[in-house]
Amino acid sequence: MYEELASVEQEKDRRNQLWAELAKKAEASSAPASVLNELKIFYGGRGIWVDKATTQGVGNSEYGVTVGLLHSGAAYADDLFDDGAIYHYPKTRTPGRDRSEVEATKAAGRHRLPLFFTIVPQRGQNRIVKRAWVEKWDDYLGLFFVSFGDQPEQPETDDEIGEDDFVLTIHRSSEERRVNRPKRAARFKYDVLQYYGESRCSMCSIRASQLLDAAHIVDVSAGGSDHKRNGLILCASHHRAYDAQLIAIHPNTYEILAASDVSLEDLGINSNSLAHLLKKPHIKALSWRWDRWQARSKFEGEPIAKDNS
Known part of the structure; x- marks a missing residue:
């Protein structure tokens, strides 16, 4: 248990360091895709970036822990707000990979690990990057609620x-x-x-x-x-x-x-x-x-x- 918690804290420190390095290289409101790829804040062509080679096993997660979410700025535009976003579960032709990405994103929420929410305003433009937190999810609806901010929101209890x-x-x-x-x-x-x-x-x-x-x-x-x-x-x-x-x-x-x-x-x-x-x-x-x-x-x-x- 101690090793698990230590691993989560180490990953949190790593992500905080990535945020600091991003601030040195670019404005979060206008970050070139090349910088995000270099830092591996977001990498690859899918909407969910896990970086499984780095995050597998963090918090005992066999699927890894999501590092970044991509929002195209066009699809589901009405689910993107100033304070957060509603992020839809992936539905592609590779359902096994979809499931692993969903589980990795839930792991980010369970362990209260920050992630990088990347918005592409228009094709070819620099990206907007927000510090984000996975707050809630619903498997039936296939939705995550992601908040933006320096800290996660205080979780509600059933009471x-x-x-x-x-x-x-x-x-x-x-x-x-x-x-x-x-x-x-x-x-x-x-x-x-x-x-x-x-x-x-x-x-x-x-x-x-x-x-x-x-x-x-x-x-x-x-x-x-x-x-x-x-x-x-x-x-x-x-x-x-x-x-x-x-x-x-x-x-x-x-x-x-x-x-x-x-x-x-x-x-x-x-x-x-x-x-x-x-x-x-x-x-x-x-x-x-x-x-x-x-x-x-x-x-x-x-x-x-x-x-x-």
Whole structure:
């Protein structure tokens, strides 16, 4: 056990030294690929770089421990945020290697080892390199949550995660309220995806993760919290429709209602309620949104909803 811990600490020191050497050779915000290859911060053509020759056996990991993750900047662009990223498990024609890379990335998370998250803004451009930490993963969804920063986030315990911990609103800075990219955007999307347990729009059949958002029910501009039950998985179109108050969800029945000048069919919504969801958003969040939708409809002198039958 002592040798295992020592090996992990040695690997952490090695990675810290690599970060220091990178700072001497290039800016982390504009690092040439040649420098990353030279230091072996990232190497090879796949999205996950393990450097198995160096990391195999660290923490008793037979697969090694991931050193770097590559994000092309194009694929899954909506899963890349200022505070972190949602990183998808590899799915290639070599499933055995995919599995070993996934296990090596989990090992980086278990041992709290930093890794190098490399972003390629456009083909031919220098890379952006962020110090990153694997915080969570979900085998069913095939997703990692990776945070950016000098230190990993404090891991949550089961005692800290309960159904009674719901917070409707929080204090947000004026900047957070002004832009719809809250400080913890990456974690929020990951937590909402994991809570509902599927990568699919709650209102239609779209499953392509590139088109899915985590939508706040109590929106950011009103101080809505980043609690998972203040969120819904919506495709980009239905997220936009929800924010524009073209649709609302009844807090008691989970029925989806359309504004008076459109129908659910017009909006491409093929489910008339959220009853199919195994887990539901919080009634306090739905009630807050419902009250404001009703108030707006009354102010505009319109019927609250159109008969969608």
